[in-house]
Amino acid sequence: MAALRHQKPFILFWTDQSNKSRSLVMARHKEFDRETALHAAIGVFSEHGYEGTSTEELLTAMKISRQSMYDTFGDKRGLYLEALKRYNVESIDKIIADLRREGRPIEALEGALVAFASRPAAEARRGCLGVSAICEFGRTDAEVAALTDSAGHALHAAIESLLGEARRTGDLATDIDIADAIPFLGAALSGMKVSARNGAPPATLRGIARMAIRSLR
């Protein structure tokens, strides 16, 4: 079923920590798709949070055995951290890609937010694992906080670049402090995610996106 994939060196070294022999002459390949399994885990964690998810649920969704999960991801927490990291990276990459679509910076920002608002309802309802992690752990878990910060910095840098360009082209209102606008846009995105999780339809989310962009003009 799952495509056959060769192990990356990183994985081999990791596995070698628990296995003594390093003779890689003959062995069975990893059969399940690590990416697919990880995305299944992202789905379950997004729906029920870390504490609300049991390993049984994870194994069922990931369609792998107990042993495979522990061999591949270490433990439940290791799986969660990797799922959160992957989710954050993909989520931010998608938004940054949308930000580079349009020519004019403000239009690009609006386009990216509107595109986010227009996601299929089923996907939006599942919620954002990044926001879920913030709400569940706050700043108390150092590793989770580091992942959150890493994603936040990447997003803020992309927005800052665009706002700087908007300032140069005169598209950004002169009385706006970019240092205020950056966290505002981040908060707007978080607010949209919470609203989506609470059942707001795409049309409502698009309205939120347009109102947020309005404050830049």
Add this chain to the structure above:
Amino acid sequence: MAALRHQKPFILFWTDQSNKSRSLVMARHKEFDRETALHAAIGVFSEHGYEGTSTEELLTAMKISRQSMYDTFGDKRGLYLEALKRYNVESIDKIIADLRREGRPIEALEGALVAFASRPAAEARRGCLGVSAICEFGRTDAEVAALTDSAGHALHAAIESLLGEARRTGDLATDIDIADAIPFLGAALSGMKVSARNGAPPATLRGIARMAIRSLR
């Protein structure tokens, strides 16, 4: 320690469901303060979510015995629902009270958001139990969703009233659809709560609040 309180009729009837006799002639009064215990539970649930909170943690924070908790709130879920309801009511009441402070509607909105942003960092860091409930349960739990909706409707009604007034006085930009502005302000509030939970200082939150209000002018 805790002030002595007389039981409300509601509590008596509830207790009577489990106890056969209804002779209320002689009995010991409830000793601990129900409100205080509930607020302690709100604090713990806010910090760790529903699934991440154990009954032991709750009892320690509430400073009551196991039996008292089960007698008074039924079970963990009952306690959670009551804590969430209380939190939502008090949270919305506080904001609505702030909304009635200023004379001009837009200034009132800004004042309420800035006041919310200026809460003590310790309180803001603890997070919002309402947002936590949305993230943890989404729309899957009917009773939780009902409590969330109830609070949302009250907030939206208050904002709608103020925006309508702003429209009449000409303080609201004419090209703004109030139906868009209401969920936007709600999302802005949610976004501020997530940002606060993630460690954003009051100054940053105030910047977000001002940017949000900017879009109304």
Add this chain to the structure above:
DNA sequence: GTAATTCCAGACTGATCGATCCAAAAAACA
């Protein structure tokens, strides 16, 4: 004093938790 009720501390239960271990089948490659 007596009955009724609340309080606390702690024992206890059955279920579920995350995690480990084992055995056997399957697959890869020499």
Add this chain to the structure above:
DNA sequence: TGTTTTTTGGATCGATCAGTCTGGAATTAC
């Protein structure tokens, strides 16, 4: 074929979970 590794399924572990129960002290009204 033989060796090595992955895979699965299930057994099993100790810990913790929510919730119940008991016993005894405290507090109230009669």
